[in-house]
Amino acid sequence: MQEAVTLLILLGALLEGEALHLIYLPATANVAENSPPETSVHKFSVNLSVSLAPVSPGFPLVINSSPLTEAFRVNWLSGTDFEVVTTEKEQLDFETGPNIFDLQIYVKDEVGVTDLQILTVQVTDVNEPPQFPGNLAKGLELYIAEGTNPGSIYQVEAFDPEDTSRNIPLSYYLISPSKNFRMSGNGTLFSTTEFDFEAGHSSYHLTVEVRDSGGLKATMALQVNIVNLNDELPRFTSPRQVFMIPEELSPGTIVANITAEDPDDKNFTSHLLYSITTVNNYFMINQLTGTIQVAHRLDRDARELRQNPTISLEVLVKDRPYGGQENHIQITFIVQDINDNPATCTKFTFSIMVTERAAKGTLLLDLNKFCFDDDSEAPNNKFNFTTPSGVGSSSRFLQDPAGSGKIVLIGDLDYENPSNLATGNKYTVIIQVQDITPPHYKNNIYIYILTSPENEFPLVFDRPSYIFDVSEVNPARTRIGQVQATDKDFPQSSIRYSISTGGASLQHPNIFWINPKTGELQLVTKADYETTPTYVLRIQATNSEDTSSVTVTVNILEENDEKPICFPNSYFLAIPVDLKVGTNIQNFKLTCTDLDSSPRSFRYSIDPGNVNSHFTFSPNAGSNVTHLLLASHFDYTGGLDKIWDYKLLVYITDDNLLSGRKKAEALVQTGTVTLSIKVIPHPTTIITTTPRPRITYRIQRENIYSSSAWYVPFVITVGSILLLGLLVSLLILLVKAIHRHCPYKTAKDQKPLVKKGEVKRAKRDAVVEIIQMRSIFDGEAIDPVTGEIYEFNSKTGARKWKDPLTQMPKCKESSPQVTAMQRITAGEGNWPLRTTTKEEDGLSSKAQAEGAGLGPRNEDGKPGTPKHRNPTLTSRASPKPHPGK
The missing domain is CATH 2.60.40.60 (Cadherins)
Structure with missing residues (x-):
């Protein structure tokens, strides 16, 4: 709703012709060069539209200037009054910059009404006083080393902004005159005396004035600092140079304080730097304060201090880290010995092995060979030994003489003595080694005296020999028996058992195993009576002292464990x-x-x-x-x-x-x-027939290899690779011989397989009999009917006739074969076909007779009783219809 009202007001204002506009613009204004920021340039007002919508925040503003500048901006005065003022972002210079600027003043109220007017600003020239360049106007500091000869110090320069060519001369003056300085008219500053930092002032404050020809002037503060030179040697002020210190001071302990002063700078002693020039491992110095501290352990009783307890150092003091004045002083430290080392020994624990039959009075140990005191001076390095103590030791061990540290045996150590066994044959003697001077340092010495037993009794088995029996069918890990050995010596040590000899077989290096701890004998694998019926072993028992052996006989009991x-x-x-x-x-x-x-x-x-x-x-x-x-x-x-x-x-x-x-x-x-x-089966092959004359028997034979005769292709393959050339030659000769002696003959069937009158009624069925002929004939028999000899395959029943004279396989005469094309050519195209292979020549007449519906026939084709069919006839199938039907 508010937006609609605003729009209506705006439309009304436009109709009346009273839109928002700037008053007192366009206009031309002047501003002096180098005016300070916020200098007023021009004032104007904004005439609002009828809607009285206020000016949008940030308006009016300068949106553009020609040439481009940021020296102006718009300030709000009150109500609708505004003014254009200068800014601090850019200085207006009549001599160097543009003199005229066109500023575009843009205003916009909150309903979007705008106005744009031009304000032309002209920069006016003003006579300016001289100026010092850059930061010189804020002041200048100069430094002069003490002892410098009088003369020129610095050339002061200023310029007149009105003189762009810089040809008008300026005049320079010292406003605050000084007897130590003067200035020429061209701005050259001179020193008139030689400065001494320690005797006079360390700095001077001057004011330099410059004037142009019009009498305008400018001033600059000038401070001249006198630089202190390091021209005096530092002097040591500490009175002592020899220090007596005890040994074993803690690191960081202050042992001396070296002080010095610098005449050049007496009030600032911290400017002095101290150092030790002598190479040493014991002391360090604080380079700012001169205090000397212990750096490492001071051991009077070790290394070079044991020979010479005096340490000399040279201390160097400098008043500057580099290139300053320096001085040297020699100081000496004498390290004093204290009783800081207890009496000690190279070892505090001793283990002594004494045989159980050692004689009384035997010297067991002299502690003086192992104990000493590191203190360098007497009486700090003197010590003695206390009386021995320890369970069971007072009646067996003693120092002789007392306090000498010589331990002797005075008692009995026999293992067979029950009282000795009560102590475990291990004795502990405790002796203290002690300083004779305060603070009487002590150290305990532990002496362990062990009694070593002597081998008084041999290691023996509980039997002179062993005989064990085990069946040859017993499995591995079967327990056979156990041997046992004992030793009466104390303490009793563990016994280990092993097989030293015997127990080997053809297949195993040892078929027996003995438990090394218990002596139990076991089988590693089954024994074989037929191979070895008896084993003689040599079992060895060993402890830490003795070794003993015994014979063990293992009899293998025979069992029926072998298969036929x-x-x-x-x-x-x-x-x-x-x-x-x-x-x-x-x-x-x-x-x-x-x-x-x-x-x-x-x-x-x-x-x-x-x-x-x-x-x-x-x-x-x-x-x-x-x-x-x-x-x-x-x-x-x-x-x-x-x-x-x-x-x-x-x-x-x-x-x-x-x-x-x-x-x-x-x-x-x-x-x-x-x-x-x-x-x-019976060697006579019987061809199965059917009374229907419309069926044609097709007998096919395939040669395959028996799976049991795998070696045949293997031998043929190997032989073919080795004798390929020879076999090819023999094959060619064989083919020529067969072709020459056994020519194949072909002839037409003498009789049709079916009667012509029955051709139309014949169905297009056929029986296909496949006879698989194996190429391997592993049997031979005599036909009981014909008396001829034939070879046969025992798996398939396939036969091959042999010549009774030569006993070689016969060459088969080609039997008449009728193909489908021959019958069609002869006018018998729709007749069922009867085809045979060459191997059926001897049976063709019989098969033709039976196929023609004449009933079962013998081998010569005459009527006869059908015999058992050859089991190798494997399949029958009906033929497809003749294409002519």
């Missing part, structure tokens, strides 16, 4: 399915050994893996050699047997000892052998 070990530990066997019962399988036998059992103690069992108990060992007990037999025939046709690969775990158990100990006392150990047996 058989060869071979694992083996692979392959047998035909129709092997005769009771046959020794591949003449396999086990040969077993046992270090701690009889060859007739073995028993053999097979478990697990012996399904239907087809296998057994003969004999199954009572021999270390046994054979593997077929116990019953295989029945895969009837379904009794289904496993072709047997994993047998054979257990071989021993149940008695070679030594003939009772079985109840012996342990039973069992070894194991792993046998892998592969049953090979």
Whole structure:
């Protein structure tokens, strides 16, 4: 609301034409040069607007000047009256500065109405008196050294501000005349006498006046100070030069006070500086007061003071730290001896070892060899010894003669004496060494007399020998027994036990350990009866005086702790399915050994893996050699047997000892052998057929390596690296020989696999039979039908026929193969295909007959009863539809 009213008032004022403005401006004003601050230059007023709003704080003001200056400002007088005055920030000089200034006066009220006017200020010239430059107008101090010859001292200079060229001469005068000074008209100050600081004034006060041609003048105060010169030697005023002082004064103790004065400055003795020029380690001097104090210990009884107690010093006094007058004085200190050292010894504790059989009257110790007094003069360095004291010592030890410090034995120290044992065979003798002069310093001497025992009794074991038994199955840390030795000497010392000889085995440097403190014998590891049945040890006992040994025999008790070990530990066997019962399988036998059992103690069992108990060992007990037999025939046709690969775990158990100990006392150990047996099916390969003529059998065979025959690729790899060139040559020759003697033949099938009338009804199914052929043939058999010899793989059943004359693998004739493209070319594009590999040549006629729906066939293709299918036929799958359908 207030702002709205203010705005209305402002608008009303503008409409009436009565705005805020400055009265008596613009204007022109004059001001004299070098006017002092706050000199009034021009007064003006402010005509307020109709609103009567007051002038804003800080207004009016000078906002600008031409040329720029800070010599003016606006002061408030009263009400709306103001004036422009000079300031102290800048001096107005008619001769050197500008003479005219245009000042812009700016005013503003609280509602924002403003006005700006120009004030022109003219600087007027004024005739000024002479002036002294700079700070000379405030005064000047001059310094003249005493003894300086009369003459010119200083040239006073002033200037006339009106004379800018400085060509008008000025006149100089001394207002306060003095017989010691005069001044020429050009301002030169002269001294008329030679000054003496000690005899006259130390300073003079003068007033210098300068006048210009118009009679204007100015004055300056001038003070001339006389400088005191150091021209007198300091003089010592202390009367004494020799001082008697006792030794052992505390550091900082004042022992002398050296004083001096300076004729140049008698009232200021603190200006003198004292020092000791002689090199010494005992005294120091206060450089301002001259007091001499003890700096370090004064020991009359040590070092150079013991030889010469006199200390001479030279004291130097200066009246200035550097380049002043100086003087010297010689003083002497005589250090007096006092009884400050007690009688002392190089050692205050003595330990004496005396044998228990020492004779009475034996001199044990002479204290005079160890004790002395450091005081340098008698009687301060004399001492004696007091009577011995101490528990148990009065009846055994004495000084002879009394006070001499010679300790002799007068009693008994035998260890076997019970009264001596009561004191522990350790005696303490206390003797005081004492000064004979005051203050009678004392020191205690402690003498410990120890009785050393003599070895009167030997160290012996409680038995002449030891025999211990330990079983060979006992584990490490088993306690075997304990030996013990004793010594009747007192005091009894600890006995340490150790094995000096014996106890070593092939695997361990020592299989026994003895506790060095208790003598307990333990096993470090298990003992082996079969290796060493008996150990003979030499045990040694040692104390601080003696050593003794004893024989310890350790008998190892035999136990059945060895397992039977058989060869071979694992083996692979392959047998035909129709092997005769009771046959020794591949003449396999086990040969077993046992270090701690009889060859007739073995028993053999097979478990697990012996399904239907087809296998057994003969004999199954009572021999270390046994054979593997077929116990019953295989029945895969009837379904009794289904496993072709047997994993047998054979257990071989021993149940008695070679030594003939009772079985109840012996342990039973069992070894194991792993046998892998592969049953090979009937060698005739039977191709499984289906009555539907629309199915094509595709038999594929893949060669893979058996995981058990890992060594084959290893050998081939190594051989290939070493004999690469030779193998390549042999391979080329072999390929040429096979191509020359065993050419491959191809021919079309003589009969279609299905009838033409049934082609349209045939479904696009196919059976793919994959026969995995392993490249390793580890068995050999005779075909019971054809009588031909073939090799077989015991894991997969794959076969390879051999020539009965040469016993070498036959070269296979290429069987007729029909490809899909050949059938399409022959007009049989939609017929199911029958493909075989070259290894099926001997079976192709049979497979074609069966595939054509003629029923099961024998090897020659004639009707026959189907036999068990080759188990290596692993998979069947339906083929995809022919693209033409």
